[in-house]
Amino acid sequence: LGAVAGEVVELIAHEAEKAAVKCVISNDGGAVVSASPDQVRQVVLNLALNALEAMPTGGILTVATGVSGENVVWVSVSDTGHGIAPGDLAKVAEPFFTTRPGKTGIGLSICQEIASRHGGRIRMESGVGKGTVATLEIPIKSSPLHRTLSFSRRDQEIKENEVGGK
Numbered sequence: 001l002g003a004v005a006g007e008v009v010e011l012i013a014h015e016a017e018k019a020a021v022k023c024v025i026s027n028d029g030g031a032v033v034s035a036s037p038d039q040v041r042q043v044v045l046n047l048a049l050n051a052l053e054a055m056p057t058g059g060i061l062t063v064a065t066g067v068s069g070e071n072v073v074w075v076s077v078s079d080t081g082h083g084i085a086p087g088d089l090a091k092v093a094e095p096f097f098t099t100r101p102g103k104t105g106i107g108l109s110i111c112q113e114i115a116s117r118h119g120g121r122i123r124m125e126s127g128v129g130k131g132t133v134a135t136l137e138i139p140i141k142s143s144p145l146h147r148t149l150s151f152s153r154r155d156q157e158i159k160e161n162e163v164g165g166k
Contacts, residue, residue, distance in 0.1 A: 001075050004037060005063040009046045012052060012061075020058030028066045032146035033073045033138050035118050040075070040136070043111045043122070047077040050107065054081025054132060055089045055102070068137070072120075076135040084126035092124060111136070 002025075009023045016023050044063065051061045059080035067073050085091060091097045093112040098105030108122070114124050118137035 001033070001040065001065045001073055004041050004044055005065050005075055007041060008048050009063055011045060012048050012078075015052055016061060019052060019055060021052060021055050022060050024060065024062045024063040026062060028064075033140050035138055038092065039114045039118070040138075043114050043136050044075055044077065046107045046134050047122075047136070050134070051079035053130065054079050059131070064111050066141075071140050072137050073140055074135050076133055078133040080131045080132060083128040083130050084124070084132055085128055089124060089126055093122065105156045 005025055005027065009025050013023060020087040047064065048061065055061070061080075062077065063080045064078070065073070065075045085099075088097075088099055093108045094104040094105075097109075112122050115136055115138070118138050120136060123135045123137060124132065125135075126132040
């Protein structure tokens with residue numbers, strides 16, 4: 001998952017720089033998860049693009065990976081954007097729900113479906129004016145889909161790389 005997180009940050013680095021958004025990667029954990037790398041990348045990229053849109057005047061976007069307990073690996077995308085209103089938070093993964101003009105409202109519902117196919121889920125936390133954290137959680141070794149993604153621990157060291165704005 002750490003490699004996927006890094007690839008996503010590289011993909012959005014140019015847009016982040018144009019928007020004065022600083023990107024940070026934080027990888028920690030040690031587990032193996034069976035998942036489709038392309039589908040996981042699609043979910044993380046969608047979450048990162050949503051985060052960028054929430055920070056039109058700059059901010060910090062963090063992509064982090066880790067392990068919860070002994071049975072779940074996760075990758076989260078957090079932003080320092082405008083946040084999601086409490087009444088909208090429960091609806092953001094519903095198909096065709098959107099608060100943004102010109103958008104279809106299907107991105108997060110597709111992400112939730114991909115997570116579900118891997119036995120996982122997407123958890124959203126947000127506060128108006130405080131930003132949002134969207135976390136993809138996938139059970140370790142429980143998904144029957146595709147290849148195995150390695151997720152290695154480096155003596156519990158957190159590695160941070162900055163990409164994009166300075």
